[in-house]
Amino acid sequence: MSMQFPIPGLPSVEAEEPSQKRRRPSRDELLAGLNEPQRQAVVHEGAPLLVVAGAGSGKTRVLTRRIAWLISERGAHPGSILAITFTNKAAAEMRERVEELVGGRARIMWVSTFHSACVRILRKESANLGFKSNFTIYDAADSKRLMTLVCRDLDLDVKRFQPRAILNWVSNAKNELQDHEEAAKDARNTQEETYAEAYRIYQERLRQANALDFDDLLMMTVHLFRAFPEVRENWRRRFRHVLVDEYQDTNHAQYALIHELCADSMEELTTAESGAERVPPAELMVVGDADQSIYAFRGANIRNIMDFEQDFPNAETVLLEQNYRSTQTILTAANSVIGHNEGRKPKKLWSDAGDGAKITGYVGDDERDEARFVAEEIDRLSDEGKARAKDVAVFYRTNAQSRVFEEVFIRVGMPYKVVGGVRFYERREVKDALAYLRTIANPADLVSLRRILNVPKRGIGERAEACIDAYATRERITFWEGLQQADQAPGIATRSLTMIRSFVELIEQLQSMVVAGERVDVILEQTLTRSGYLKELEESDDPQDETRVENLAELVAVAREFAEDPQVGPSADPADEPDPDAPPPGLTDFLERVALVADSDQIPDVPEGEDAPGVVTMMTLHTAKGLEFPIVFLTGLEDGVFPHMRSLGDKPELEEERRLAYVGLTRARERLYISRAIVRSAWGAPAHNPASRFIDELPVDLVDWKRTAAEQTSWTRQDLGGSSYGGGSLTGRGRQQMASRFSSASASADASKKAMAGRDVPSLDPGDRVQHDSFGLGTVISVEGAAEKAVASIDFGSEGVKRLLLRYAPVEKL
DNA sequence: ACTGTTATATTTTTT
């Protein structure tokens, strides 16, 4: 089959890869080992296709084979393929697998996350939108910092207007593709009007900084396509085949993007006058599983997958129900849990792998005991030759839960690796270093510039900063330009001026290295040395700073790797023809790469077939999506932990938690463990948690309980001596915790409040009138939970109904 | 301008 349209701007495949073999796999090879629905999905032509892919049903295989099929059998140009994955790692893997099938020409496909794809498009089209192509990408922390500045500008009461909350609101608006004006129109009360105003200023500041936040990447791209039909037509002409993985986790902006590229919309009929030839829609295939939608909290809309057939008329659906991953026992358990969600399309995952082992359950005294059980069990499995450390994953609901496991694993010498959590790129020293690089690449980037202005301390204090700020605002120039002309600014001390001059000179020198085409790693090293940043850390006697130096060395290593081979790695784009305006694969590309890494991108590749036992992998359930392990420990199965407390009162949220449980359960191939703790300390205070409702949703006969609640230590006074507590080697801290646990578990609610929280948690009943520091007068509607976990729904009249955690909320009973 | 103290929020989940 030949291409219907010429594709402008695509490099010639042959010219690009003279040395690469142009592999041409046989049809049989491409279809080998596929079941019937899988085969259908691979060879499908024409209408939009939805592949409903249950957990472990081989969807990655379908995606890669289909891409190979498109190239090899249907003559599609690799450059005309756009495949969207959820993480960069998944993208790299997919590219690699397709390459194995059809050879190096596959490298010029676009396989990336939504965000990376948008960045690439925006870098090319930035002129249309009025910013420079070297724009900086702000992560959550940067955005928060900027929003904090905005709040200060607006003189907002930070108690009532928390930057986080505003940012959430703005993020939602952006996901719905609303700019600040539309968002302002939709504002329903004065608070939201203020939010919209903050949105306006925030956006203005972003523009001044030549920066975009995560949500902008998506929204701007859609706006670009809508505002410039001819630009959109160009991209439509380029991408003839679009494939989207994890479609159930797309938000409205992502949906709209796909729609712009792939839908044969009515609007299109009327754009004929633009002169552009109408481009027929690209062939679209989306893959997903509504039961694995777990990102509603960041705007994902499960409706996108449920309504696919309505959104894309003529769409066809293929169901993949055979599971190739897990034992039937595991699947039955997962099916049983997810079956408790309402309004889902029934799906019956099955496996012919046999029943396998029963699920093992364990109820620990506390989270430490639970962790000890996990460690011992892994030890036992490896002694018996049933598994190695690298076959095992430990999942939990929140990052904070990793701590106990780390402590226990360190003590018993179990090697492990935590994925996510305090991410490498979020560590202070790494962020500082990156802020330097970002300032060098884009000195308009205010957040980065201010971050490093006086780090390390160089005598440019608050006062000097304020003077420059005032001067820059007055002269309508950027803060950086203000620094460059510091001698013009009134009110600056001579001493500060000298310091500013040398800072400006430092940055300018480093910039000249970029212009000279110096390598990223060299620039980074020079930055750290010349700024004195490294020296300060090395001379410090804080033991933490030693690790910081190591982390920076690690960052330099990452940069070196990138400089030597920018092709490998998530956001490399070999399809891009060299752009004469932009510096060679350099600073901007490097910064983009590190800005868009996902947690799961950090998972180390396990060399297959190696004898080494490797390490146990620990991560949150969210990070676990898309992965699989022979042995899985699903921990912290307690109401309030998992399902998370904040979801308990809300059905849709609870159903999302249940989907999360489904995701967790279906990661296991052979053996599944579930565990919980009777008592768990959070926020320094112990809490007595009931079993997770998800445990009750498992078929009883599938779980073999190694230890149950009935076998727990009974909490009587003499037990506090510690004799029942394992080795009896309690630390002073442990003793204290036990003492307070006692009071939490058996003392009256009133006494326990005072004893552990040291703060009055008002005991409220429905109907009570209360006073809140910022919401004013309210009436209690309902109260859930007790003591320090009590959550009350309170009607504040014009302020709306709020759900407040009484332990923190500044409410007073009247 | 810097340092050390104390008060306060922080914990869902993430591109």
Add this chain to the structure above:
DNA sequence: ATATAACAGT
């Protein structure tokens, strides 16, 4: 319990 922010003191 820990991390950051605000504050006061040198």
